[in-house]
Amino acid sequence: MDRSETTAPHSPHPRRATPPGEGAGTAAPVISLRGAALSYGDRVLWRDLDLEVRPGEFLAVLGPNGSGKTSLLRVLLGRQRLTAGTLSVLGHAPDRGSSDIGYVPQQKPLPVHTVLRARDLVRLGLDGHRWGPSRARAAGRRRVDEALAVVGATAYADVPVSRLSGGEQQRVRIAQALVTDPRILLCDEPLLSLDPHHQRSVTELVDRRRRSADTAVVFVTHEINPVLGMVDRVLYLAGGGFRIGPPEEVMTSASLSRLYGTRVDVVRVRGRVVVVGAPDEGADGPAHPHSGGQPDGPAAEHPGGPHGDGPP
Numbered sequence: 644m645d646r647s648e649t650t651a652p653h654s655p656h657p658r659r660a661t662p663p664g665e666g667a668g669t670a671a672p673v674i675s676l677r678g679a680a681l682s683y684g685d686r687v688l689w690r691d692l693d694l695e696v697r698p699g700e701f702l703a704v705l706g707p708n709g710s711g712k713t714s715l716l717r718v719l720l721g722r723q724r725l726t727a728g729t730l731s732v733l734g735h736a737p738d739r740g741s742s743d744i745g746y747v748p749q750q751k752p753l754p755v756h757t758v759l760r761a762r763d764l765v766r767l768g769l770d771g772h773r774w775g776p777s778r779a780r781a782a783g784r785r786r787v788d789e790a791l792a793v794v795g796a797t798a799y800a801d802v803p804v805s806r807l808s809g810g811e812q813q814r815v816r817i818a819q820a821l822v823t824d825p826r827i828l829l830c831d832e833p834l835l836s837l838d839p840h841h842q843r844s845v846t847e848l849v850d851r852r853r854r855s856a857d858t859a860v861v862f863v864t865h866e867i868n869p870v871l872g873m874v875d876r877v878l879y880l881a882g883g884g885f886r887i888g889p890p891e892e893v894m895t896s897a898s899l900s901r902l903y904g905t906r907v908d909v910v911r912v913r914g915r916v917v918v919v920g921a922p923d924e925g926a927d928g929p930a931h932p933h934s935g936g937q938p939d940g941p942a943a944e945h946p947g948g949p950h951g952d953g954p955p
């Protein structure tokens with residue numbers, strides 16, 4: 644973890660950059676959930692969730708379909724209220740539309756005939772922002788150019804987004820999320836339908852950002868493999884409960900068996916870690932094969948539990 648004193652590529656102000664392992668332990672949290680729960684009617688998505696995310700931390704959120712990953716992001720964005728518990732984002736109640744939070748929503752296909760260029764899409768992340776009209780155009784243009792450069796999208800800045808590949812579109816979406824120089828970056832399955840090469844470039848981009856600007860990252864993904872080497876902690880949601888901790892503690896047979904309340908095997912196959920036996924596996928095999936060669940470690944003990952039955 645070789646982070647040093649640095650300035651965000653397009654940051655108006657320098658930020659302290661510390662190794663995630665150190666800074667994440669001492670700096671004030673940017674996200675703080677206490678005894679948090681979210682239910683829809685009788686259905687408990689998760690409860691008893693205590694979670695603090697610190698500047699520069701990379702948190703991966705995993706779990707089967709419907710376990711409440713996107714809902715968690717919606718809570719952090721102030722779009723969904725907790726059923727119980729408290730949430731503080733950057734020291735106060737979540738603020739809808741805050742420029743301190745960058746959001747990469749789940750990928751939706753862009754209209755085929757849109758004439759919106761990459762730079763227009765990024766610019767949308769700025770509009771309505773804090774600059775006065777006289778300075779807005781020049782400052783905005785500069786910000787957009789910088790954000791496009793950071794994600795390596797300068798070459799196609801003026802190309803209609805409908806003509807870009809999935810990976811290129813995803814870079815532009817990340818540029819849009821970064822254009823306000825946020826302190827928190829929320830990503831909802833940004834790796835969806837990307838090939839391994841583009842997955843790698845997107846994850847490296849996000850990792851670079853948190854290292855250079857101390858931006859906290861909450862990264863929802865079904866595929867842990869591309870981020871396993873970079874995440875500090877994993878929050879694994881399933882059946883109303885959760886496990887949280889470093890990947891080597893959460894991604895183990897013991898930990899996931901406890902979470903699911905049934906035998907789950909986390910096995911290493913040719914350097915990949917694959918989850919076998921999770922109840923949400925589809926007919927095609929594991930719903931979320933987790934790869935990355937992590938050793939089987941002790942189960943992390945945390946609140947939550949199988950099917951909302953309380954702490955394991």
Ligand SMILES: Nc1ncnc2c1ncn2[C@@H]1O[C@H](COP(=O)(O)OP(=O)(O)OP(=O)(O)O)[C@@H](O)[C@H]1O
Pocket residue numbers: 683688706707708709710711712713714715
């Ligand atoms: N506003 C709502 N009212 C009622 N139920 C909802 C609402 N929003 C989401 N849900 C339900 O809550 C569950 C969790 O949804 P969410 O989108 O958070 O899951 P997810 O873990 O992100 O799933 P996926 O991996 O499929 O994206 C789903 O069953 C969904 O249908």
